[in-house]
Amino acid sequence: STGPDWWKSAVVYQIYPRSFQDSNGDGIGDLPGIRQRLDHLERLGVDVVWLSPIYRSPQADNGYDISDYQDIDPVFGTLDDFDALLADLHARGMKLVMDLVVNHTSDEHPWFVESRSSVDSPKRDWYWWRPARDGRDPGTPGAEPNNWESFFSGPAWQLDEATGEYYLHLFDRKQADLNWENPEVREAVYAMMRWWLDRGVDGFRMDVINLISKVPSLPDAEPLPGRALANGAPYYTSGPRLHEFLQEMHREVFAGRDGLLTVGETPGVTPPEAVLFTDPARHEVDMVFQFEHVGLDHGPVTKFRSRRLEPGELAANLTRWQDALAETGWNSLYLENHDQARSVTRFGDDRTDHGAHWRTSATALATMLHLQRGTPYVYQGQEIGMTNAPFALIEDFRDVESLNFYAADIESGSSPAEALLGLASMSRDNARTPVQWDGSENAGFTTGTPWIAVNPNADRITVAAQEDDPHSVLAYYRSLIALRHAHPVIADGSFERLDAGDDAIFAFERVLGDDRMLVVANLSSDERIPRFASTAFERWEDAEVLLTNLPGSEGAPDVAAPLAPWEAKVYSA
Numbered sequence: 001s002t003g004p005d006w007w008k009s010a011v012v013y014q015i016y017p018r019s020f021q022d023s024n025g026d027g028i029g030d031l032p033g034i035r036q037r038l039d040h041l042e043r044l045g046v047d048v049v050w051l052s053p054i055y056r057s058p059q060a061d062n063g064y065d066i067s068d069y070q071d072i073d074p075v076f077g078t079l080d081d082f083d084a085l086l087a088d089l090h091a092r093g094m095k096l097v098m099d100l101v102v103n104h105t106s107d108e109h110p111w112f113v114e115s116r117s118s119v120d121s122p123k124r125d126w127y128w129w130r131p132a133r134d135g136r137d138p139g140t141p142g143a144e145p146n147n148w149e150s151f152f153s154g155p156a157w158q159l160d161e162a163t164g165e166y167y168l169h170l171f172d173r174k175q176a177d178l179n180w181e182n183p184e185v186r187e188a189v190y191a192m193m194r195w196w197l198d199r200g201v202d203g204f205r206m207d208v209i210n211l212i213s214k215v216p217s218l219p220d221a222e223p224l225p226g227r228a229l230a231n232g233a234p235y236y237t238s239g240p241r242l243h244e245f246l247q248e249m250h251r252e253v254f255a256g257r258d259g260l261l262t263v264g265e266t267p268g269v270t271p272p273e274a275v276l277f278t279d280p281a282r283h284e285v286d287m288v289f290q291f292e293h294v295g296l297d298h299g300p301v302t303k304f305r306s307r308r309l310e311p312g313e314l315a316a317n318l319t320r321w322q323d324a325l326a327e328t329g330w331n332s333l334y335l336e337n338h339d340q341a342r343s344v345t346r347f348g349d350d351r352t353d354h355g356a357h358w359r360t361s362a363t364a365l366a367t368m369l370h371l372q373r374g375t376p377y378v379y380q381g382q383e384i385g386m387t388n389a390p391f392a393l394i395e396d397f398r399d400v401e402s403l404n405f406y407a408a409d410i411e412s413g414s415s416p417a418e419a420l421l422g423l424a425s426m427s428r429d430n431a432r433t434p435v436q437w438d439g440s441e442n443a444g445f446t447t448g449t450p451w452i453a454v455n456p457n458a459d460r461i462t463v464a465a466q467e468d469d470p471h472s473v474l475a476y477y478r479s480l481i482a483l484r485h486a487h488p489v490i491a492d493g494s495f496e497r498l499d500a501g502d503d504a505i506f507a508f509e510r511v512l513g514d515d516r517m518l519v520v521a522n523l524s525s526d527e528r529i530p531r532f533a534s535t536a537f538e539r540w541e542d543a544e545v546l547l548t549n550l551p552g553s554e555g556a557p558d559v560a561a562p563l564a565p566w567e568a569k570v571y572s573a
């Protein structure tokens with residue numbers, strides 16, 4: 001649809017360029033490679049492409065460490081390649097959303113190079129510089145200015161020998177946090193954003209945007225039991241000036257421009273905060289990525305000591321978010337991205353020795369996600385049911401977070417096998433293996449040596465194998481996306497979960513005027529029998545089946561019939 005809320009009926013496809021398509025045989029995906037694959041996106045039917053960062057970068061965190069916001073990294077191509085991609089997408093009726101990484105820059109960004117050059121630098125205050133704690137010797141253990149732990153293990157502070165002071169980095173030491181308290185920083189960021197919008201891009205996905213406002217005194221946090229380092233999140237998540245900064249950004253960058261999409265990545269966000277971010281009257285962002293559902297299986301101290309969810313846990317959490325944003329605000333709907341394990345492995349069932357649940361669980365998860373109220377995101381490869389990587393050696397991993405965790409875990413006494421077990425389920429590299437296009441060498445991703453290994457199940461799971469198979473995961477995604485475009489109730493209708501007498505059955509009703517839709521999905525690997533209240537049952541008794549992931553069951557529109565493992569049905573009335 002058009003209008004200011006056009007993104008409510010849109011589907012966004014995330015490209016992680018490094019792993020999408022290589023065009024020149026260097027083993028790394030690039031912009032010309034993306035241009036070769038636009039038929040796939042057009043046939044899928046997505047409306048928007050979100051590109052993970054392609055800016056000039058030392059690639060310490062695969063581009064989330066930017067050294068020039070207004071140039072393309074040579075590994076991905078040139079500004080001309082970028083303009084050509086943007087023009088191609090627009091010609092096919094798709095929009096392009098850029099990743100905006102402005103909580104931090106690379107330590108090789110000219111701003112930081114200048115800032116670190118002396119305590120008197122005019123850009124000194126653009127970053128968070130602090131002397132060693134209590135006059136201790138800089139560089140000695142515990143002398144860091146506070147006790148915060150980095151997201152990527154170890155202290156969130158790096159000593160700079162030149163001036164003997166430390167700078168703050170919530171992520172890698174090559175990702176120095178910008179000081180948003182300084183108005184010059186904010187003006188420089190807004191000018192850069194306007195430059196991209198003037199070039200024609202259609203919005204931004206804002207990396208960790210709820211971390212940009214810190215409590216300026218940067219106080220020590222409560223240490224975890226038995227550990228020296230602490231989680232500083234209370235002092236940098238949704239900080240004191242966050243909403244002020246977002247509203248200022250909106251005024252300075254977005255006001256008066258139409259057709260854009262803005263989505264904030266907001267780890268740790270609560271439902272009431274999400275309402276504030278996405279209330280249209282407040283002029284902050286259109287939607288946010290919440291993290292609760294992708295944190296349910298994390299261990300208490302580290303995400304890498306994870307557990308398998310019980311059937312029902314995922315649906316209960318997603319329902320909580322549907323209800324919280326029902327009146328005001330808007331949800332983004334995702335199970336995967338470049339930071340998360342593959343959903344069919346994590347939330348579905350891809351064990352081949354357990355029967356054929358790979359296809360049904362991938363499509364059942366897609367059904368319940370895409371038909372909730374909100375804007376769905378498809379992460380590259382999700383549309384063909386790509387799975388976690390079977391990496392068994394530390395040498396297989398590439399991600400800085402994984403490599404740092406492994407080293408820290410071994411140092412704290414874990415065996416290599418224990419550390420690898422953590423990586424196997426939760427490493428971000430699970431989502432970063434190359435897209436499996438076809439049965440040729442390296443799955444058609446590259447003619448060279450891929451920067452990270454191709455999943456060996458590329459002999460089975462590829463775009464080519466599913467392209468013309470009407471029962472494939474890919475065909476099902478196309479149907480779901482087409483359904484959204486055809487039925488306004490999916491974008492605009494209300495959401496109500498129905499009690500099906502079994503937590504593993506995620507059943508919900510969508511209503512818009514006289515249009516009604518019922519979604520029933522068995523999110524478990526066992527047969528389940530729905531037991532609806534008689535009122536619900538009567539409403540849906542004679543309904544028509546619009547879509548099912550079990551070919552052949554279309555003709556049985558009985559909402560009380562037993563559901564096969566991972567069976568999903570969509571009814572309309």
Ligand code: TEU
Pocket residue numbers: 061064065101151171207208265267303338339401
């Ligand atoms: O991620 C921020 C974030 O909080 C996580 O998803 C992060 O990957 C996870 O907590 C680590 O356990 C964003 C980007 O999506 C991620 O790729 C970057 O590494 C990070 O910011 C820093 O820019």
Ligand code: CA
Pocket residue numbers: 022023024025026027028029030075
């Ligand atoms: Ca390349």
